[in-house]
Amino acid sequence: MSATGWIKDRLAGPSPGAVPGTVTGTWPKTSMALPFIGMLLVLALDWFSATSLTVEPALTAVPALAAVVSRRTWYPLAVGLATEAVAFLLAWYNGVLGQSVHTATVLAIALVAAIGWVSATLRVRQEQALADAQLVAEVARRVLLRSVPDRLGCVRAAVHYAAAAAHASIGGDLYEVVNTRHGVRAVVGDVRGKGLAAVETAAAVLGAFREAAHQEPELDRVAGWLAVSLDRVLHEGEHPGVEEEFVTLVLIGVRPDGSVEIVNCGHPAPLLLSPGAPARALELPETVPPLGVLDPADVRPPVQRLTVAPGDRILLYTDGVIEARDHRGAFYPLAERLPYCAVGSPAEVLRRLHEDVVRHVGHKLGDDAAMLLLHHEPVQLPHQTTTELVPTA
Known part of the structure; x- marks a missing residue:
């Protein structure tokens, strides 16, 4: 062979549809x-x-x-x-x-x-x-944007990614979820621009996150690590558009006890969806510019802390979702539509969301769109039973 x-x-794969490497139509x-x-x-x-x-x-x-x-x-x-x-x-x-x-x-x-x-x-x-x-x-997509397991530590996770470029599987959006000793950590970001330069930048950011997420105990220091790696990649060799290159991203960490940390660098705010409640944007009181705008030494983003309950869901996404317009020019109302689509497993929720966005637009999305859903569901450990030892005569 x-x-x-x-x-x-x-x-x-076993799923229906076109197999990569074949021509359909x-x-x-x-x-x-x-x-x-x-x-x-x-x-x-x-x-x-x-x-x-x-x-x-x-x-x-x-x-x-x-x-x-x-x-x-x-x-x-x-x-x-x-x-x-x-x-x-x-x-x-x-x-x-x-x-x-x-x-x-x-x-x-x-x-x-x-x-x-x-x-x-x-x-x-x-x-x-x-x-x-x-x-x-x-192949490049599966190497750079790895598949997300259904279960990572205390959360169930799912991702949906759609590249805007025709016949392409990857663009400038990025995502990753890792299970570390500091809890489950995830990143969703958007590289300015498209093409190979955007893919190169996304690869650098993801590589740095996969290392920093395990090494750095503080989430803001993970952002600083990413800023240093991004600056090095942009200024090493001949990188087109280095003066205008930047990356918006949001970092999130979830611990088994439900404590959540969020660091946002110029990215759309995540949405928190609790059972029976409307979606709430987790906005930061202070606006932080994207990575690549400031000198890496000046990247000190604030950390937003909150507590979630079992069953709460946090949606991270890129602007390709919320900037999708219908024929009248209206943006897709993600916060309003999320509760109606949040039925079933995380993968089913994202599938319904994507179909709803496409119905809103009326055609294929014109920009890269990535969505990552984290469902806080701590693992229920079986109750330990103790056996009383009776001394023998």
Whole structure:
């Protein structure tokens, strides 16, 4: 098995839908009968025609249709040969074998069949190149944006990510959740801009967070660590747009006792949803600029502390969600819609939210959108039973 095939097998999951590394949207196999249906229509038109004019030139469209409906490069040539046979049959039936109209039709069919073969060959190569690019993008996404387990310590978690770039699986948004000795820690951020530069910046921030979250006991110092790493990456080598590059992000830590710490650097405020209550934005009284704006030594964001109860949910998201507009230009009301979508597991909640945003917009989102939901659900330890030891005589 080739390396590409091995990767495709590993990426192929049990869930329905397109498998990374394949091209979707092709014609069904039954469409390969369309060229022959076209031949029959031309024959019927010629048979029932009340005039002496031949409709043989209409056969030139048959091999062109074959090149459209099939990805097999040999199919336009095979249909072209069959069409030539039908053209000779019509010319014999109409008595125009020696006339210029028949000669021109035969040459046109051969030319269209050859062009169809070239077109099908080029299309197959382009589709394969696109499939390879999608496969690489999916591999990069799974390496950079790792899947989130359903259970991490005292929380259940789920993530939903949608990249705005066509045929891409990754953009400038980032997320990560880790279980550390300091509790469960998560980050959601948004890199200014798109393209490879944004992906490079996101990778640097995520790499630094995965290390700092375990090492730093204080959440504000984790933000300082990220600021130092981001500054180093932006100023090492040739990074485009270094003077305008910044990252908005929010850090959160959840401990088993329900104590929560939040650090926000220029990012939309998380939403807290308690059972039976409206969603509440966890706004900080002090506005902190995004990372990359200040010198790393000046990054000292305040820490917001609160306590959540079992069953409370905290939603972290990027501006691609709240800045989604409908046809009238109205933004998506996330805080209002969240309670109506918060039914079921965290993954189901995010799926309903994404579908609701898409319905609000009416089409695919035009910006990267990431959502991370943390559901505080401490693990219930079984009650320990003690056995009284009775001394034996």
